[in-house]
Amino acid sequence: MTNQAETKKYKYVDYLWDKEKEESLGDDQVKLFLYRSNLLGADLRITNYGGGNTSCRTMEKDPLTGEEVEVMWIKGSGGDIGTLDRNGIAGLYVDKLHDLKNVYTGIDMEDEMVALLYHCLYDLDSRAPSIDTPLHGLIPFKHIDHLHPDAVIAIAAAENGEEITKELWNGEIGWLPWQRPGFDLGVQMENYLKENPDIRGLILGSHGLFTWGDTAHECYVNSLETIEQASEYIENAVKKNGQVFGGQKIQSLEQADRKDRASRLMPILRGLCSEENAMIGHFNDSDRVLEFINSNDLDKLAPLGTSCPDHFLRTKIQPLVLNMVPDESLEDRKAVKEKITGQFEEYRAAYADYYEKHKRDNSPAMRDANPVVILYPGVGMFTFAKNKQTARVAAEFYVNAVNVMRGSEAISTYTALPRQEAFDIEYWLLEEAKLKRMPAEKPLSRKVALITGGGGGIGQAIAEKLAAEGANVFITDIREDRASEVNESFGRDVSAYDTCNVTDEEDVDKAFRAACLAFGGVDIVVHSAGLAISKPIQQTTMDDWNLLQDVLVKGQFLLSRSAAEVFEIQDMGGDIVNIASKNGLVSGPNNVGYGTAKAAQMHMSRLLAAELAQYGVRVNTVNPDGVIIGSKIWEGDWAEGRAKAYGISVNELPQHYANRNLLKKIIRPSDIAKGVFAVTAILDKSTGNIINVDGGMPGAFPR
Structure with a gap:
């Protein structure tokens, strides 16, 4: 021991x-x-x-x-x-x-x-x-x-x-x-x-x-x-x-306020950092970071850059320090973005000047001139990189650099690497060769997907598929235990989660802020949360009707509205994918509440496709049918209701649904996930479309 x-x-x-x-x-x-x-x-x-x-x-x-x-x-x-x-x-x-x-x-x-x-x-x-x-x-x-x-x-x-x-x-x-x-x-x-x-x-x-x-x-x-x-x-x-970094110049906001501000600011920063290549974000407001960014010596030390080659290879030559007061209003995010854009332009120009002054005859072409590390005094540190792990590690390395500056200043005077030495490492031909040997990125790398109903069934399958294709996934579910369990099934830096009642406006906004805080923003929104009620119209209560309308239709509206706000301020395009149903296209018995809500989902998707195209946002619908095995919907009374409607037993339902489609195939949650992947990663010029994943149901052919 x-x-x-x-x-x-x-x-x-x-x-x-x-x-x-x-x-x-x-x-x-x-x-x-x-x-x-x-x-x-x-x-x-x-x-x-x-x-x-x-x-x-x-x-x-x-x-x-x-x-x-x-x-x-x-x-x-x-x-x-x-x-x-x-x-x-x-x-x-x-x-x-x-x-x-x-x-x-x-x-x-x-x-x-x-x-x-x-x-x-x-x-x-x-x-x-x-x-x-x-x-x-x-x-x-x-x-x-x-x-x-x-x-x-x-x-x-x-x-x-x-x-x-x-x-x-x-x-x-x-x-x-x-x-x-x-x-x-x-x-x-x-x-x-x-x-x-x-x-x-x-x-x-x-x-x-x-x-x-x-x-x-x-x-x-x-x-x-x-x-x-x-x-x-x-x-x-x-x-x-008795003090470090020349003492404290400003006070930090309270932790809850810091994280709230960070979540609102991150889509702006992410969009600006993604001018050349899409980036994933990370936020750090640890005590050591705050000690440095709130200090009198910040303006003296931050421009010097780091000393250890490993540090600045991951953090760039120096950070961008935002010229903003801790409690600056973020209500008008367009005005905030305009102000910050000017600071980004200055940083890019300075980086280009650094490159031109120090490049060699055989230096590789200038890389992305946007900052990796962004410091906001009183709030915290933002880092942006090609994926979550690299962004998190960049933050860790800059904390190391802060520790180095703190120690050097305590015992002597901190010295950074000379700019030419720094450049020769950053643009080392061996490093360039290493970058070229990196494996190709996956189709959804650099994307963040927020998925409702991600705590099981179709939602979980979608999260697993999108993550396998390179996306970061933010899992929401009305039940925390389910969302947490699915989140734990992914490795570090892949996923995060929060509870979300899609019928609650504040809850939906909270989920988006949490996703932005976790990964910097959102690129894909999948509305998979749902339920099904199968009853004759005489037995359909107002509670049944309202529940279906709230979860399926109102939830989709609230999610789309919050997504549109993030997509517009990020200016990186985006995808909204709504999981509807064959029942929104096909008339059937004992289905008036569910079928009507699903039809509303599909038409709302078409309307949003027309409206949000101006921001480069695509809105599509994926229609499942007969997803019995592995679907949460079929754990309730829906299975009994559908079996009764077709005059068969519940145990006969999977084969019944397979026999009635053209391909005679059982449809599983993973099949729906493939449909979501197709409209987000492959069909990049499709919007307003309906993708049926039902084995082929002639009555549901949309055209």
């Missing part, structure tokens, strides 16, 4: 090592290295998602010579130490890594050395070796950690970081000035260690920390102790100074 004495030694990092787990892994150094990596990656103060690198060495039998050879196992390109497993690492011959020095002709050959790493592979199933591989391969340790702890980078980014390093660690931790990661830096580290063989770690200026050990546990403890010492040093300086 975890050593309690060890745990108590640390205040600023988490000691998570479990001796029983270590013993269960035996002498398998690769498993121990992966275990260590996962523990380190679990603490964002140590390194963020995708940041840092870890390695170990083992003796293996060469498959060609049968001789014992030393092999280094290291996190592969694009991996994350917190989730690292056997499939995410590369195995390379150590002697061949050293042989690369025989062909290296200097820093101008830096990028070519990455391709030569493949000639050093021992394990042919390896993940692509990362740019950090030589930094590990050329120094002589069994286990190595390369981490980006906030506290250590604060020292690495301080104006007099080298002097602080000597003072704090008495020569036990070395220092190398900033240089872009690559083979040359690995050679420098090797030479530095030959001259300073007794050090236990090395700080790379503006970059991060290297530590090592003879065992996985020794390496782990070395890393924690170094980070703990740096953290304690900084916190003592903060206490001595």
Whole structure:
């Protein structure tokens, strides 16, 4: 179990090592290295998602010579130490890594050395070796950690970081000035260690920390102790100074007010950030973020940008700071958008100027000039990226950058990477090549879908299909337990949920605000919430009639109205898909309330298609029929009513409905979900249409 004495030694990092787990892994150094990596990656103060690198060495039998050879196992390109497993690492011959020095002709050959790493592979199933591989391969340790702890980078980014390093660690931790990661830096580290063989770690200026050990546990403890010492040093300086970031300039709004304002503002910001490519949003109003954005030093520090390459690669060279007071009126959102648009235009122009001033002859074309990080003093931080995970991670990295600035300013003066160095990393040809190797995005990537009745049946199937095709899904249901259960079935950064009574105007608005807060906005609205009542007209009560009209028709109206407001302010187009029924087209017995409501849904969809086309919004209807298996509607009295109407038993209904359609097919919730996918992802020039998913019912042919 975890050593309690060890745990108590640390205040600023988490000691998570479990001796029983270590013993269960035996002498398998690769498993121990992966275990260590996962523990380190679990603490964002140590390194963020995708940041840092870890390695170990083992003796293996060469498959060609049968001789014992030393092999280094290291996190592969694009991996994350917190989730690292056997499939995410590369195995390379150590002697061949050293042989690369025989062909290296200097820093101008830096990028070519990455391709030569493949000639050093021992394990042919390896993940692509990362740019950090030589930094590990050329120094002589069994286990190595390369981490980006906030506290250590604060020292690495301080104006007099080298002097602080000597003072704090008495020569036990070395220092190398900033240089872009690559083979040359690995050679420098090797030479530095030959001259300073007794050090236990090395700080790379503006970059991060290297530590090592003879065992996985020794390496782990070395890393924690170094980070703990740096953290304690900084916190003592903060206490001595009495304030950070020059003190607070403004006060934050209350949390509920911050989130409410953020939810109303995010569709505006998302639309502006999506000028070139659609983006997904994330909001963070943590104490550390508020401490920074409310401070006197915000205007001084924010324009400097970050120091660690991993930070600004995900956050861009600098954030956009909104020129807005915390309680500025958002009632006239068009006026707010007009004001913010000017600030975006200034940011884009500044980014284009940064690109033009620093581009090389072979630099890739300028990328999206819109900000990734947007700071709103008194309210919080917004981040926008290609998907929710990337937007969330960008926020985490900027929090790391804030922590670095806080620490550097407490002990010295914060320094960012020179603009040219920053540009050379952001537009590094190797990074460009990595971007080109990324898999193609799914059809609904960068889309957000709000689905009513998503807690089961057809609504759940729609959520699952749209998520599988790349969309973020916001699940609503009148029952929280159902919505929560479906939400839990998705992975992180895919879904969110809220309760929503579609007949309640305030509830519908609340659901849209929650979706905007979760993902930045909404692109697709699917009205799947529903119920069915089958009775002869003489037995149909006003309560029956009103319930059907409220849930199916009024609910669709309220959802469409809220959607239209979001779609207009986002200016990104959109889709409304209403789940109606064959019964809106076909006359049948004992169906006056349900059939009339479904007919109203279809005609409202046509009306909205005509009205909302000016905003690039498409409105279509998907008509199911006979969806018995897996449908919530059939759990109630509806099944008995339909069985009675057709003179059969409830158990005979599925086959009855299959036999009556042309294709003789049973219709399932997943089939309806395919119809929704078709009108949102494939039929991009169709609006006002009715898609029947009923196996072919001639009486329901709309034309």
